[in-house]
Amino acid sequence: MNYILFDGPFRNALLPFTYTRPVADIRVGILTIREKWEMVLGSTTTTITEDYLVSKFPMVEMEENTLINASYTPNEDLVEMIQNLKPNQVIYDGEVIVAFRATETQSEIDFDTFEPLFCPKSTISVKNAWSIFQLNGAAIEADFQLITKDRNSEPIPKKTIAFNSAQIFIEEGAKLPYCILNATNGPIYIGKDSEIMEGSMIRGPFALCEHSTLKMGSKIYGPTTIGPHSKVGGEVNNSVLFGYSNKAHDGFLGNSVIGEWCNLGADTNTSNLKNNYAEVRLWNYDSENFAKTGLQFCGLMMGDHSKCGINTMFNTGTVVGVSANVFGSGFPRNFIPSFSWGGHSGLTTYLPSKAFEVAKVVMQRRGEEFTEHDTAILTKVFELSEAYRRS
Structure with a gap:
């Protein structure tokens, strides 16, 4: 099975952290949410996220896919439900979709035709920054x-x-x-x-x-x-x-x-x-x-x-x-x-050119590279946050 973690409806409530990463890459506990899911599923995952993040966090789609709301962390009951999902079944937490199984050809999904299942109450979900x-x-x-x-x-x-x-x-x-x-x-x-x-x-x-x-x-x-x-x-x-x-x-x-x-x-x-x-x-x-x-x-x-x-x-x-x-x-x-x-x-405004110079030096000190993907993401964040700086 191919597993895809999607940002879901809580992405904006998790800003500013989701400006630069999908919800799946938030760290809570010892591991990131993605690392938790990959350990329990024994599988790598990809992501559905904002368009400007896709170059760094691409999505891989196959003929059969299980999609999981990345705000929800795994526990034994939820993992079992997800691994046993059948086509046209969807797991809900109230009105929020937690997980469902779909095919590559389903560009639009009518969840009214799906059989509803309900998320275990013991599941930990990260729905806002605090x-x-x-x-x-x-x-x-x-x-x-x-x-x-x-x-x-x-x-x-x-x-x-x-x-x-x-x-x-x-x-x-x-x-x-x-x-x-x-x-x-x-x-x-x-x-x-x-x-x-x-x-x-x-x-x-x-x-x-x-x-x-x-x-x-x-x-x-x-x-x-x-x-x-x-x-x-x-x-x-x-x-x-x-x-x-x-x-x-x-x-x-x-x-x-x-x-x-x-x-x-x-x-x-x-x-x-x-x-x-x-x-x-x-x-x-x-x-x-x-x-x-x-x-x-x-x-x-x-x-x-x-x-x-x-x-x-x-x-x-x-x-x-x-x-x-x-x-x-x-x-x-x-x-x-x-x-x-x-x-x-x-x-005042911190010009991206100056901020990027600092980021390159800081990351080089830890043996990491400030890539073209990072430049593109931060440039988009600069554009998205312009209105806040004006006010």
């Missing part, structure tokens, strides 16, 4: 069971203090001397060739993905995920860094999501609770206004390739788009459009 950190604990638990099943952890070093060691899994090549791992409230996963420097204190659920580093004396409260090839220091609480991003120095990051190729300067601090304890409102790209989240705790949402200078302060519920450069004293506004340059004193 649900990435909100659901991260359950996702880490599920991924931990998936990744570590029938495998043995590397031994915990003798001079590392560990609580509930049965829920700690260390991959080959990881270094973790003189640190404290507390898996009492959830599992701790330490990825291949990662490093936890001495004096770090970690409470699960927690995932440190491959080739990432926790700096000396880091304080990590779960549920937190540090994606691959990242460096993190200071204090972090219930946050997700997708990968290739740095928060290498002191400062607080809480109830936040950070995309790829981001850098938070020394002593950057995010507020995750309003002074009056009121519900947090967050920028909504569909309504082009701030909308209620139902959350009391919500920090920073930062899109790919964005940066901030030393001592930057972000107010509760701040959204920063793609390729923004934020700096200066005082609190910047709660919504910073993509390709913005500045801070509290005002914003």
Whole structure:
């Protein structure tokens, strides 16, 4: 069977992260959503996404295809339902289509002719930006069971203090001397060739993905995920860094999501609770206004390739788009459009030519190439976000 992950109706609610990737490539838990599906299905997947992303994330269609809404993560019951789907069957979550089976010739599908099935209530679905950190604990638990099943952890070093060691899994090549791992409230996963420097204190659920580093004396409260090839220091609480991003120095990051190729300067601090304890409102790209989240705790949402200078302060519920450069004293506004340059004193346009120069250097330092596909995607994001910069 050929499996295709499609963006579905929640793509815009997952901006700014879906400006530069399909929904399937969002990281929640230890793995991206795509990686989860490919592990449980034992198959590669392709994607139906926005036209400007297709060159980097192409779709492969065959005579028979099972299409899965990428906002939904796999569990045993849902996987079994999907693998047993027959032609003209569709799985619903309320009115939302979760999965269906189709043929290559079906350019238009009348779902009224399909037999309806219903999604298991236990399924984790990522339907807005803040649900990435909100659901991260359950996702880490599920991924931990998936990744570590029938495998043995590397031994915990003798001079590392560990609580509930049965829920700690260390991959080959990881270094973790003189640190404290507390898996009492959830599992701790330490990825291949990662490093936890001495004096770090970690409470699960927690995932440190491959080739990432926790700096000396880091304080990590779960549920937190540090994606691959990242460096993190200071204090972090219930946050997700997708990968290739740095928060290498002191400062607080809480109830936040950070995309790829981001850098938070020394002593950057995010507020995750309003002074009056009121519900947090967050920028909504569909309504082009701030909308209620139902959350009391919500920090920073930062899109790919964005940066901030030393001592930057972000107010509760701040959204920063793609390729923004934020700096200066005082609190910047709660919504910073993509390709913005500045801070509290005002914003100007960050020209793509300048942003691309930085991206090339940053990616080369990690052995990655800034490709023509990346240039085309970010150029389109610049165009899509123009109206926000004018306002």
